[in-house]
Amino acid sequence: MRLRTAGSTSLQRAAGVSKEQVDQFFDKLSELMEKYKFNAYKIFNADETGVTSVHTNRLKVMSVKGKKQVGQLISGERGMNVTILLSVNAAGNVFISPLFVFLRVRMDNDLKKDARVGSVFDAQLSGWIIKDRFLKWPALFVEGVNPTKKYPALLIVDGHSSHKDLDVLTFAKIHHIPMLSLPSCTSHKLQPLDRTVMKPLKNDYHEACSY
Template sequence: MKLAMDKVISKEMTVRAASARYAVPKSTLGDRVKNLLEGKEATAKPCCSDNKGTFSRTFDRDQEEILYNHVKALDSQLMPLSKPEFFKLAYKLAKKLKIKNRFNKETRMAGKDFYYDFMNRHLYLRLRTAESTSLQSAVGFSKDKVNIFFDKLTELMEKYNFEPSRIFNADETGVSCVHNSRLKVMSVKGKKQVGKLTSRERGRNVTVLLSINAAGDQFIPPLFVFPRVRIDNDLKKDAPPGSTFDAQMSGWITKDGFLKWLKAFILAQISPLPSTSSVKYKIRENRSEKSEILTSTPYKNMLVEKKALIEEKKAKEEQRIKIREIKRKIKKEKDNAHKSNADKQKIKHPQTRKLASNAMKLVPRKRLNCNIPSSSSSRATSPSTVPTSSEITNCIICGESFDEDWIQCNTCKGWAHEQCANVEDTLFYHCDLCKKKK
């Protein structure tokens, strides 16, 4: 009661919280706190010495503190007490201290009333489900060991600056093939025992080794170690893609099996592949050269000549591209002209074909433009102005000798490709050179 009143007056707890914490009546606690705040007298007897009729508590405050500290010490050592064990401990403590008690002498255990009264006064204690922990894990997972681990981890992170996608955490566990669920099922009323089929337990679990990175986007296929001599293909069904399987009579991971599983960390076998940096490296095509400050040296003259040669090559290439574009344009216009002018006169210059040795060679001829226009059926050609294919005749415009349609200038009697001339009236054709002379 005194502790509850102190907590309420110091405003550390409310009346309701202090009443539940120290197991005192809420109305009584409120009245006594009110009297103290108004300056009236209020009695506050120790809670463990309160006489509740003919019954009194077995342990006083100091003795209960000893029992409470002992329970916490066992819990910190991973040896927590169960409910029956706590009953036995309370009985032994009462016998050791030679305290008069009302515990059961036959079972040598304290009663449930003592347990619930003790738990109500010590709200930091709760009945929990313990998790099985091996001795190796308990010894290795100590504060000193954990500090050593984090010191080494900090040193490596500062040295190599690992990304989260490059940090993997691996752990092994034992998986039982027996389903131990305690779910309630529907059965016939009055049946003494309800059974449920499950797989046979041989006393050994299947060892599974799992690993995932700190970013959570890369999962390494697990390693399964079965307690058998050979691996059956039926055991591999429905396993994650890329899983590793090993068979050991002991069911434990061996060195060879672990090294086999480590091959899964090869970059080409990780799925999905880790995200790489988006930096693109450009391949250097030209050889490296020295950089110097030049004023008037032979090396400068060499660089100037080299630059002039590069510019000359570039100019020739541009001229070649322009000529190619002009020819393409001329050919396109020629195709359009052929469609519109079906009556245009042409003399095809056929290609010279290689026939048999005894066969006659065909002599291609070029078209002749006469000064006097005539109909297409009565055109006359002069043998002196029509060269044969044996003569070397070049176009007066492009200077090339392709086998295409030819037309003749009426002034200079020179021959030109019809595409190079680019005229519609081929009968009265005058080249550009003759027009300039005029």
């Protein structure tokens, strides 16, 4: 036995990861796999994450022993959060161009500098993705994956309302994209990107900003 620092988990998330919900999700996944015979190249996960414009310093620096504070210059005391929608297939070899949502009234072309070709940009006062803006992204998905009736592509998303909108579901059906939603409040355990991609991405981002 040893003492450890407990991670914070909301009551909703703790209650959401129940055996019944998880079993129901995997039952639906099994049905889709049996029906469409997806391979790893045609199974995609899409997820949003927030990245702050002011990075968290992760590097240790040499300092005089006994000095109480060690400072590092950053662009501001508080940063602006940028929401990014990412999607990668299970094989790890296809990455769909992301959707960036900035917390502002209007887009500034300077914010698009050096972005991946084909990326989509939006400005929202809320800073989050809404249904009308999310509809911009499926077109990128179709362009990058080229799903067909013979070779459809499975897209696994979380339960956000923008993913369940009728226009989004209609677009997905027309373009042969079966969509599977994760159970509510379970993305921290079941979302593949949340488990394997987002943390390394943010760590690399903060490290790159430190130089």
